[in-house]
Amino acid sequence: MAALDTTADVREGVDRETVETVRSMSGTYKHGWETDIEMEFAPKGLNEDIIRLISDKNGEPEWMLEWRLDAYRRWLTMEEPDWALLEIPPIPYQEQYYYAKPASMTEKPKSLDDVDPKLLETYEKLGIPLKEQMLLAGVEGAEVSNDRKVAVDAVFDSVSLGTTFKDELAKAGVIFCSISEAVQKYPELVKKYLGSVVPQNDNFFAALNSAVFSDGSFVYVPAGVRCPMELSTYFRINAENTGQFERTLIIAEKGAHVSYLEGCTAPKRDTHQLHAAVVEIVVLEDAEVKYSTVQNWYPGDEDGVGGIYNFVTKRADCREARAKVMWTQVETGSAITWKYPSCILRGDDTQGEFYSIAITNNHQQADTGTKMIHLGKNSKSRIVSKGISAGFAQNTYRGLVTMHPKATNSRNYTQCDSLLIGDRCGAHTVPYIEVKNASSRVEHEATTSKVDDDQLFYCRSRGMDEEEAVALVVNGFCREVLQELPMEFAMEAQALVAISLEGSVG
Amino acid sequence: MLEIKNLHAELEEDSDVKILRGVDLKVGAGEVHAIMGPNGSGKSTLSYVLSGRDGYEVTEGSATLEGHDLLDMEPEERAAAGLFLAFQYPVEIPGVGNMTFMRTALNAQRKARGQEELSAGDFLKIVRAKAKDLQIDADMLKRPVNTGFSGGEKKRNEILQMALLEPKMCVLDETDSGLDVDAMKLVSDGVNALRDAGRGFLVITHYQRLLNHIKPDVVHIMSEGRIIRTGGPELALEVEEQGYGHILEAV
Ligand SMILES: Nc1ncnc2c1ncn2[C@@H]1O[C@H](COP(=O)(O)OP(=O)(O)O)[C@@H](O)[C@H]1O
Ligand SMILES: [Mg+2]
Numbered sequence: 001m002a003a004l005d006t007t008a009d010v011r012e013g014v015d016r017e018t019v020e021t022v023r024s025m026s027g028t029y030k031h032g033w034e035t036d037i038e039m040e041f042a043p044k045g046l047n048e049d050i051i052r053l054i055s056d057k058n059g060e061p062e063w064m065l066e067w068r069l070d071a072y073r074r075w076l077t078m079e080e081p082d083w084a085l086l087e088i089p090p091i092p093y094q095e096q097y098y099y100a101k102p103a104s105m106t107e108k109p110k111s112l113d114d115v116d117p118k119l120l121e122t123y124e125k126l127g128i129p130l131k132e133q134m135l136l137a138g139v140e141g142a143e144v145s146n147d148r149k150v151a152v153d154a155v156f157d158s159v160s161l162g163t164t165f166k167d168e169l170a171k172a173g174v175i176f177c178s179i180s181e182a183v184q185k186y187p188e189l190v191k192k193y194l195g196s197v198v199p200q201n202d203n204f205f206a207a208l209n210s211a212v213f214s215d216g217s218f219v220y221v222p223a224g225v226r227c228p229m230e231l232s233t234y235f236r237i238n239a240e241n242t243g244q245f246e247r248t249l250i251i252a253e254k255g256a257h258v259s260y261l262e263g264c265t266a267p268k269r270d271t272h273q274l275h276a277a278v279v280e281i282v283v284l285e286d287a288e289v290k291y292s293t294v295q296n297w298y299p300g301d302e303d304g305v306g307g308i309y310n311f312v313t314k315r316a317d318c319r320e321a322r323a324k325v326m327w328t329q330v331e332t333g334s335a336i337t338w339k340y341p342s343c344i345l346r347g348d349d350t351q352g353e354f355y356s357i358a359i360t361n362n363h364q365q366a367d368t369g370t371k372m373i374h375l376g377k378n379s380k381s382r383i384v385s386k387g388i389s390a391g392f393a394q395n396t397y398r399g400l401v402t403m404h405p406k407a408t409n410s411r412n413y414t415q416c417d418s419l420l421i422g423d424r425c426g427a428h429t430v431p432y433i434e435v436k437n438a439s440s441r442v443e444h445e446a447t448t449s450k451v452d453d454d455q456l457f458y459c460r461s462r463g464m465d466e467e468e469a470v471a472l473v474v475n476g477f478c479r480e481v482l483q484e485l486p487m488e489f490a491m492e493a494q495a496l497v498a499i500s501l502e503g504s505v506g
Numbered sequence: 507m508l509e510i511k512n513l514h515a516e517l518e519e520d521s522d523v524k525i526l527r528g529v530d531l532k533v534g535a536g537e538v539h540a541i542m543g544p545n546g547s548g549k550s551t552l553s554y555v556l557s558g559r560d561g562y563e564v565t566e567g568s569a570t571l572e573g574h575d576l577l578d579m580e581p582e583e584r585a586a587a588g589l590f591l592a593f594q595y596p597v598e599i600p601g602v603g604n605m606t607f608m609r610t611a612l613n614a615q616r617k618a619r620g621q622e623e624l625s626a627g628d629f630l631k632i633v634r635a636k637a638k639d640l641q642i643d644a645d646m647l648k649r650p651v652n653t654g655f656s657g658g659e660k661k662r663n664e665i666l667q668m669a670l671l672e673p674k675m676c677v678l679d680e681t682d683s684g685l686d687v688d689a690m691k692l693v694s695d696g697v698n699a700l701r702d703a704g705r706g707f708l709v710i711t712h713y714q715r716l717l718n719h720i721k722p723d724v725v726h727i728m729s730e731g732r733i734i735r736t737g738g739p740e741l742a743l744e745v746e747e748q749g750y751g752h753i754l755e756a757v
Contacts, residue, residue, distance in 0.1 A: 453560065458597035461557050462611035462667065463585035463618065472610060476601030476650065 029298055029333075030499060032268030035122045035238050039157070040106060042099035044241075048072065051211055054099050054158075058180045058214075061187060071200035071210030078204045084338055084367035085396040085428055091274060091309065098212045100157040100239035112154075112162040119161055123154050126265060127492075128234045130154055130164060149229040150261070151176055155246060157239045158214035165229060172228050174258075175220040179247050182218035189220060193251055197280035197317045197344070205276040205311040205338075209245045213278065216246035221256035221287075230259050230486055237266035237297070237308070243274040250280070252287035254320070259290040261489055265333070266298040270306040272335060277312045285320035285347070290328070292485055293341075294493050297333035299500070302391070304363025307335025314341035318350035318376075326353040327370065328484045330493045332500035335364060340398065342371035345379035345407070352381040355481040357493075359474075359500045360393030360425070369399040369430075374407035374440065383414040386478045390421035390501055396428040403440040410440040418448040419477050421470070421501070471498030507706035508533040508556075508675050513567035515555045521563065525551045527731035528567070533675070536703040540717055541710045542742060543728035544750050549710045550594055552728075553679045557591040558584050571675055585611075586618035588674030592664040592681050594710075599651040604663065607651045608633060608670055615671060636669045640696050657684035665696040676700070677708045682716035694719030714746035727753055 042053050051072055055065040080088065104116035112120070112130050123130050130152060151165035153176065160178030169176050175186065183190050200210040217233040237244050252258055266273065275297060283289050291314075300307025310333075316325040327341040337360075343352025354370040372381035381401065389395040401412045418427035429446045451473060459469035475482065475497050485493055508531070515526040525548045533539045541549055555562050556569055558581035569576045576584055599607065613623040624632070637647060640662045652660050661681050668676055678697070682690055697720050701707070709720055717725070717739065725741040726733045727750070735741065735753060745753065 452597075454597045455599050457559050457581060458593070458599070459607075459611070460581035461559075461585055461591055461593075462607075462671065463582050463615035464611055465580070465582050465614065468610065468614060472602055472607065473599060476599055479601035479650075 029268060031126060031265035031296065032298060033125075034267035035118060037116070037118055037238070038103040039239050040101050040103050041097045041239070041242070044097055045094040046098055046212065050098055054212060054214065057099065057101070058183065060180075060183055063191065064183050067195070067200070068211050071207050072212075074201040075204065075207035075211055078201070078207055080204050081338075084398070085394065085430070086336055086338060086365050086367050088309070088336060089272075095241070096274065097239065097242040098245070099214060100242040101159045102156060105159050105161070109162065112164065115161050119156060122156070122236065122238070123234065126234070126236065128152060128154065128263075130162075151229055151231050153178060153217045153231075153233040155215045155217075155233060155235045157237060157242060157244065160215040160217075168228065173222045173225050174227050175218065176231050177218055179213070179216045179218045179249060182249070186218070186220070189251065190218070190249065193249055193280065193282050195280075197282060197315050198278050198313050202313060206278050206313040209247060209276045209278045209313070212243075213245045213247035216248040216277070218248070219250040219258060219260060221252045221258045223253040224255045225253075226256070227258040230261055232261035232263065235262070235264035237264075237273060237275065240269060241271065241273070243276065245275075246277045248277070248279040250289060250291070251282045252284060252289050254285045254287060256284075256287045258288075259486055260292070261486060262291070262293045263296070263489075265296050266308055268298055268301075268306065270301075272307060272309055274309050275311070275334075277314075279312070279314040279341075281316035281325060283316060283318045283320075283323035283325050286322045288324040289316065290326045290486075291316070291341070292328040292489055293330065294489055294496065295329065295331045295333050295337070296496060299333045299364050300335040300362065302362045304335070304392075307364070308333065310334035310337045310339065312339040314339065315344065316342070316352070317344045317346060318352065319346050321347040321376070322349045323347050324351040326355070326484070328355040328481065329357070329368075330481070330485070330489075330496065331356070331358040331366060331368060332496050334366075337364075337366040337368050339368045340370055342373065343381060344373045344375065345381060345410075346375045347379075348376040349378045350376050351379070354381075354383045354385070355484045356385045357388070357478045357481045357497070358386070358395055358397075359388045359497065360390070360395045361500055362391040362393060364391075364393045366394070367396040367398055369397045371400040372402070372412055374401075374403045374410040374412070377406065377408050377410070379407055379410045381412045383412070383416075384480050385416045386481055387416070387418045387427055388421070388474055388477065388501070389418065389425035389427045392424050394426045394428070396430060398430045400432040400434075401442055402434040403437055403442065405436045408437050408439045412442045414442070414444045416444075416446040417477065418446075419451060419474065420448065421451045467498070467502065470501055474501060507535045507537075508569070508571055508708065510556075510569045511567050513552075513555070513569060514565045515551060515562045516565060518561050518563045525562070525731050526555065529728075529731070529733060531726065531733060533706040533708055535706055537724065538701065538707040538709060538720060538722045539724045539726060540722040540742060541708060541726045541728050541733075542712065542714075542745055545712070547728045548731040549728055550679055553591050553677045553710060556584075556677060557581055557589060582614065582618070585671070585673075586615045590668050590671055590673030590676050592661075592668060592676065592678040594679040594683070596652045596660040596664055598653045600653050602651050604649055604651050605630075605633065605647045608667060611667070612670060633666075633670060637666055639699065640666050640669070641692055642666055658686065658689035661685055661693055662689065662696070665693055669696060669700060674704065675706045675708070677710070679710045680712060681709070682711055682713065690716065690719060714742045717742045729754055
């Protein structure tokens with residue numbers, strides 16, 4: 001085991017004036033508005049009755065309820081993890097709602113056309129196309145041909161409003177629906193795979209999610225099928241004092257291919273809100289799954305008031321030979337991020353990739369990275385992490401690479417770069433490496449640098465203002481990761497990099 | 507065009523280091539002025555102070571561009587007002603495509619001047635045409651800004667930016683250093699193509715050879731933070747033949 005910690009000390013770096021100027025440009029979270037709508041809540045707090053109520057609201061079969069209760073009982077015996085480099089204030093688990101749904105969704109609408117227009121407007125305002133002829137906002141129309149379709153599952157607080165392109169996907173044999181719908185329609189698949197990658201008691205937050213999960217997406221791609229379009233889920237937290245506990249399950253059968261995108265936002269509030277998600281991906285022989293996230297939960301204000309607590313367990317199991325999974329994440333939001341999308345490389349010749357950009361500004365904290373568990377022969381993994389820290393933020397890359405005795409001739413390459421803006425933030429790199437066979441190789445490279453004043457001056461001398469200059473330089477720093485995103489998200493992510501650094505370089 | 511009066515500047519963090527000690531200089535529209543002088547005489551500092559780089563404190567004097575006070579503006583405002591500096595050491599920006607950089611710069615200036623931004627397509631046409639004259643190929647336009655460029659490529663890239671941004675006042679800091687004969691010709695041709703009645707040039711160079719290609723109207727000699735002599739092109743030849751020594755002695 002090797003751990004390495006690089007903390008930025010106080011140095012000259014970006015000069016005071018730069019810091020002040022950028023600080024004075026007010027930081028603006030673009031999705032901080034809320035939808036005014038009548039909501040139906042379960043009573044505050046968490047107990048077995050609440051879980052029964054959630055299960056009942058979802059019209060779940062008995063086995064699903066038992067599974068939840070089992071998770072809940074395990075959760076009661078567990079404690080919040082404390083090993084991350086995060087300062088987590090006490091979370092009042094009994095003071096929040098675990099289920100919130102727009103009153104208009106009580107009677108489940110037959111299709112998206114029947115959904116309350118106010119809810120549809122919400123997504124329109126966010127730039128999410130719930131009409132099938134529309135494309136994701138941020139994509140320059142002229143450059144995109146009509147066949148770049150994106151199917152969307154829109155999750156609002158605890159419920160899915162509906163999914164688009166259902167018919168077209170069904171023709172290809174692809175199932176894309178909310179997890180609650182899947183529990184009812186495809187119980188055998190859910191029973192077989194739910195919890196098979198992230199067990200109920202995997203960790204404190206996964207156990208909590210298993211007990212109370214509300215909607216999320218279910219994807220099943222049958223053998224040999226290449227999913228004809230990008231699939232995406234857009235999560236919106238709207239209700240106050242409400243946790244969101246989405247659960248996503250993706251299954252790629254032998255030789256299947258699918259690319260899935262996930263986005264999320266929440267209104268500006270001065271209280272914290274909990275988001276504890278679980279994503280499980282099962283990848284069978286020769287199948288490939290690409291999972292991309294643009295996480296833009298409300299980060300809190302410049303004094304660290306409010307913001308989402310984001311505790312997420314994401315894991316992919318490359319169960320059979322030559323299975324391949326690729327995680328790409330752009331983490332710009334949340335007050336606290338605790339997230340390690342991981343790959344279990346079980347089959348021989350499997351491949352796992354993790355590309356990450358984590359931007360923390362003001363008082364945000366992020367402890368994020370990945371685990372690459374090499375179990376199969378000739379398995380390969382690649383990790384590219386770009387951490388950007390500004391303001392008073394703390395940003396940690398935490399990664400584990402293990403090569404088990406049977407994972408002979410396996411390879412890992414890890415590259416972790418940290419960029420500091422100003423002198424009051426911190427960047428840390430904590431890589432754990434375990435190699436238990438002689439033929440495998442692990443390479444790790446890490447750098448920590450400051451945003452370079454010469455680069456900023458060069459940009460400004462060509463006419464860019466300071467904010468544009470910082471955004472350009474940081475986008476350059478993140479390029480290797482940005483280019484891994486599907487086109488639909490790349491532009492949005494680039495703009496987000498700029499927005500999330502607004503208001504404080506320092 | 508550019509008018510510098512009694513300009514004094516020192517290091518911001520150490521006021522004992524006085525670099526510019528009363529620079530007087532006036533470059534008219536359509537004129538090419540050269541500044542020569544030994545290493546450390548303050549030539550680069552003058553170019554930085556004009557373009558607004560941090561780290562220097564102006565203690566006295568003024569600098570105006572077409573009557574506008576340069577010293578009161580942010581670097582990007584000076585650029586939008588028409589000032590351009592070709593850097594002695596162009597800066598590398600990893601991960602940022604050269605083309606993206608130039609398009610962002612040009613559109614930022616256009617926006618500042620209240621002009622419409624150029625579309626990706628229109629920009630591409632313009633940049634390709636200008637790059638061709640400087641023998642800058644498509645590959646160099648795609649690569650990250652100055653990253654892994656040879657010395658000559660960096661200098662040609664500076665001139666490409668200048669051609670693209672069409673500034674009113676161009677300051678070139680040792681654009682000739684590190685260039686072989688062919689590259690020097692390319693760069694000089696690039697500069698000469700931009701010479702016109704509405705544009706001024708201040709060409710900083712250590713050697714006379716660049717001035718064989720870019721013929722100056724006026725030559726200044728700088729030493730210890732001042733212009734100590736001003737003359738015609740023949741002054742550059744005098745430096746070439748006799749070195750700075752005797753000129754400095756004569757003062
Ligand atoms: N940032 C700086 N820190 C310390 N000394 C500096 C700095 N900038 C310039 N100087 C000093 O000022 C003088 C002039 O430098 P410069 O303007 O680069 O001269 P030139 O371009 O004529 O060679 C030199 O003595 C140099 O060492
Ligand atoms: Mg110099």
